[in-house]
Amino acid sequence: MFTGIVQATCELVALEKRQGMHTLAVRLPAELREGLTPGASVANNGVCLTVTRVEDDRVFFDVMEETLSLTNLGAIALGCHINIERSLTFGKEIGGHLLSGHVQCQAIVTRVTEVGEQRDLRLSVPKRWMKYILYKGFVAVNGCSLTVGEVFEDGFMLHLIPETLRLTNLKDAVTGTQLNIEIDSQTQTIVDTVERVLAARQ
Template identity: 65%
Template sequence: MFTGIVQTTCKVVDIQKKEGVTTLAIHMPASLREGLVTGASVANNGVCLTVTQIDDDRVFFDVMEETLAVTNLSNLAVCDQVNIERSLKFGTEIGGHILSGHIQTMATVIEISSNDQHHNLKLQVEPQWMDYIFYKGFIGVNGCSLTVGQLSDTGFMLHLIPETLRMTNLADYKVGQQFNIEIDSQTQVIVDTVTRLMASKVNQS
């Protein structure tokens, strides 16, 4: 489990592609590696990955083909920065919202508006996901817990503060690139339950 509060960005220092699996080597500072062990879960751009090896200042993760197919980890290159969050510990303050690290879809950046006062992103997702995205609701974007801005039929706005830009890789993305998206699980359950109940009543009438 994760909170959606990205701790820092870390550099991809190596990518090894093998049949059925890709191994990512991520450079992590000592403060972030403290207490980290093989088998631990770490969110990389919001994707829950298992630590397979720790070698000095590098941490290794194996990414399966299915994960690569549905996330932007497949687009990573050496020297790219990824958002990193260690798994949630009991007693830790939850400043965002609970995330599982399981990505449902990706959103494409279709417009960027940025100056000294703001950094706004307009994102587009496949229409069926808009059933779960609400104005002022929560959403996970590359592992960041963010508040949804204005909605359209096929997407939504993000209004990012300077601290979010400083701590994450969101400002690095250009028009046409894709973010990993995790829908708020409670919202999805509520919407799906109401939809089923309404369909059941219609069928009974």
């Protein structure tokens, strides 16, 4: 489990592409490597990946074909910076909302607007997922827990404060950038339950 509070943006320093799988090597700072062992879960751009090995300051992850096709990890290149979050430790403060690290889809940035020090991103999302994205509701974007600022038929708006831009790779988003989306599981459960109840009454 994760909270959507990105702890660092870390550089992809090695990338091995094989049939059906890529191996990523991400350079993590010492504080994020502390106690990190093979088998641990780490969110990379919001995708829950398993640590396969740790060598000096590099942490390795294998990414399977389905994940490569569903998320933006299939398109990253050397030198890219990835949002990193270690898995939740119980007893710690939860500053965002609970996440599983299971990305449902990708959004495409269709507009970027600078509003003083704030930045607004308009995102386009596949229609099937829009019923779960609600005004003032939670959504995880590249692993970052954010509040939906406005909802449209085909997408939604994010209002990013300077601190979010400083701490995450959302500052690099431009028109056409693809971002990983994990919808709020509680919202999905409520919407699906209501739909089933209404369908049963018809």
